[in-house]
Amino acid sequence: MVVDGFEIVDEISNIEHGFSKARWGRRATTTVDCEKISNMNDEVDVLIVGAGFGGMYMLHKVRELGLSAQVFEAGDGVGGTWYWNRYPGARCDVESLEYSYSFDAELQQEWKWSERYTSQPEILEYANHVADRFDLRRDIEFSTRVEHTHWNEATNRWGVSTDTGRTCSAQFVVMATGCLSSANVPDFPGIDDFAGEVYHTGRWPHEGVDFAGKRVGVIGTGSSGIQSIPVIAEQCADLTVFQRTPNYSIPAHNGSIDSQYEAEVKADYAEFRDENRQMNGGFGARSGFHDEPSIGYAEEERRARFEQQWQRGGFAFMRAFNDLMIDDTSNATARAFVRDKIAAVVDDPETAALLTPVPTQVIGCKRICLDTYYFETYNHDHVHLVDVSTAPIETFTPTGLRTGGVEYDFDCVVLATGFDAMTGTLTRIDIRGVDDEALTDAWSAGPVNYLGLQVPGFPNLFTITGPGSPSVLTNMIVAIEHHVEWISDCIEHLAATGLSTISAAPDAAATWVDHVNDVADMTLMPTCNSWYLGANIPGKTRVFMPLIGLPPYAEKCTEVAQAGYEGFILA
Numbered sequence: 001m002v003v004d005g006f007e008i009v010d011e012i013s014n015i016e017h018g019f020s021k022a023r024w025g026r027r028a029t030t031t032v033d034c035e036k037i038s039n040m041n042d043e044v045d046v047l048i049v050g051a052g053f054g055g056m057y058m059l060h061k062v063r064e065l066g067l068s069a070q071v072f073e074a075g076d077g078v079g080g081t082w083y084w085n086r087y088p089g090a091r092c093d094v095e096s097l098e099y100s101y102s103f104d105a106e107l108q109q110e111w112k113w114s115e116r117y118t119s120q121p122e123i124l125e126y127a128n129h130v131a132d133r134f135d136l137r138r139d140i141e142f143s144t145r146v147e148h149t150h151w152n153e154a155t156n157r158w159g160v161s162t163d164t165g166r167t168c169s170a171q172f173v174v175m176a177t178g179c180l181s182s183a184n185v186p187d188f189p190g191i192d193d194f195a196g197e198v199y200h201t202g203r204w205p206h207e208g209v210d211f212a213g214k215r216v217g218v219i220g221t222g223s224s225g226i227q228s229i230p231v232i233a234e235q236c237a238d239l240t241v242f243q244r245t246p247n248y249s250i251p252a253h254n255g256s257i258d259s260q261y262e263a264e265v266k267a268d269y270a271e272f273r274d275e276n277r278q279m280n281g282g283f284g285a286r287s288g289f290h291d292e293p294s295i296g297y298a299e300e301e302r303r304a305r306f307e308q309q310w311q312r313g314g315f316a317f318m319r320a321f322n323d324l325m326i327d328d329t330s331n332a333t334a335r336a337f338v339r340d341k342i343a344a345v346v347d348d349p350e351t352a353a354l355l356t357p358v359p360t361q362v363i364g365c366k367r368i369c370l371d372t373y374y375f376e377t378y379n380h381d382h383v384h385l386v387d388v389s390t391a392p393i394e395t396f397t398p399t400g401l402r403t404g405g406v407e408y409d410f411d412c413v414v415l416a417t418g419f420d421a422m423t424g425t426l427t428r429i430d431i432r433g434v435d436d437e438a439l440t441d442a443w444s445a446g447p448v449n450y451l452g453l454q455v456p457g458f459p460n461l462f463t464i465t466g467p468g469s470p471s472v473l474t475n476m477i478v479a480i481e482h483h484v485e486w487i488s489d490c491i492e493h494l495a496a497t498g499l500s501t502i503s504a505a506p507d508a509a510a511t512w513v514d515h516v517n518d519v520a521d522m523t524l525m526p527t528c529n530s531w532y533l534g535a536n537i538p539g540k541t542r543v544f545m546p547l548i549g550l551p552p553y554a555e556k557c558t559e560v561a562q563a564g565y566e567g568f569i570l571a
């Protein structure tokens with residue numbers, strides 16, 4: 001395919017969404033008792049960190065191999081992201097029939113979702129059902145946070161220690177810690193002086209929060225803010241939203257699941273899954289993808305197509321045409337459409353202007369949000385919007401906070417400030433590989449990871465949906481299943497060939513990082529300050545972390561394995 005004279009390489013030949021079809025974190029300062037770590041009280045074949053969807057499936061696959069496994073999970077239950085993110089309005093932005101495991105046909109048939117886009121409580125219920133159905137809990141130690149993971153070159157094993165004093169030795173360690181797990185809590189001056197309650201959307205109290213009659217401040221208008229603000233507004237007496245950057249958001253048009261559509265999918269679930277795996281993001285094959293560029297269409301026809309996808313709801317909007325993410329002129333037509341929608345919904349012109357991204361801001365370079373009456377919420381008299389882009393929050397006070405010289409009083413403040421994405425959870429663990437090299441040092445200039453699966457110098461350490469893989473640009477469960485199955489096959493291969501270790505070759509990893517960024521540079525994705533680049537974390541090196549394009553990535557992983565794990569060092 002040629003766009004404006006540039007040939008798009010084969011690696012992204014199957015990408016849609018506007019393509020042709022077909023030092024962050026802190027180094028641990030805790031003194032480690034090396035003698036204690038070398039004298040483990042448990043030995044297993046595979047140690048898994050995290051009991052979300054990645055960790056649970058990894059445990060299931062390890063058992064199928066006949067190997068012993070131990071899972072350490074910081075929470076007191078399974079679910080990962082859906083265990084922690086219990087804020088009001090939390091729900092998945094991938095449709096329920098697609099955001100679910102595909103590895104077990106009976107599980108697919110027996111579970112019934114209630115909504116098109118499932119809410120957090122129902123997803124957590126599903127995770128618990130899976131844990132019970134496959135008897136996973138007996139190998140999971142809850143309320144246990146991994147603090148140190150050190151490679152022992154004498155034994156070719158990993159030593160792991162936790163905050164509970166539990167230690168373990170394992171041949172393999174699989175980090176199933178999730179891409180959006182480390183809450184980003186800005187260091188606001190005076191926050192400890194605030195007399196009210198402070199909540200982060202990613203660490204929400206399990207008992208919930210009663211906002212009735214309260215004055216509430218919400219900081220942040222990313223995905224969690226856009227989901228929670230309408231619900232909080234329904235409950236509280238007064239709501240003030242502090243926004244630094246407006247975001248594009250598309251209506252989800254959520255509702256009860258269409259029983260006829262569900263029956264059609266379940267009648268041939270395998271084909272449905274296969275269709276989705278051929279999509280760039282691993283989902284949405286039946287969401288009306290239009291495999292033609294927007295340029296060449298008359299304005300009236302183009303807007304009619306946008307309107308059709310807008311009414312369909314969800315990420316389908318960005319599938320209205322196939323060039324929206326590689327051609328800025330085409331992208332401008334989509335963002336102009338959304339800007340007009342915001343202006344039509346929000347009554348007050350000044351508020352509408354603040355909620356509208358500038359005309360040059362690419363739609364899709366940040367993760368698009370899906371909402372339920374988000375923009376409409378600002379039409380209520382008790383909901384206020386404060387722009388902090390030019391006058392950042394100065395300080396918290398005992399009664400609230402101050403910005404732009406104005407004092408605001410609150411009973412509670414919600415931090416919808418996102419996550420240290422993709423690397424944060426890994427770099428907050430003291431992980432040390434060959435020659436005692438710390439992962440934070442290995443990644444001081446950005447994450448170096450071959451295929452998003454392994455880091456050079458850290459043998460037998462696997463990262464599920466790590467940086468350098470499609471991960472957050474996909475249906476996460478599809479990405480998780482692909483990685484878990486690849487890792488499982490790799491471990492089985494080592495056992496069958498009498499080998500004990502595998503590690504990414506440094507040159508292969510370096511080349512892969514370049515490839516990930518080269519592919520991104522063919523698109524409009526790197527054009528804005530997004531968490532894909534780590535731009536939301538002060539001091540974090542700007543590197544585009546996820547790889548665009550699931551189908552060619554999956555093909556590459558298969559080719560690597562079939563070539564005897566090319567790019568890896570086996571010993």
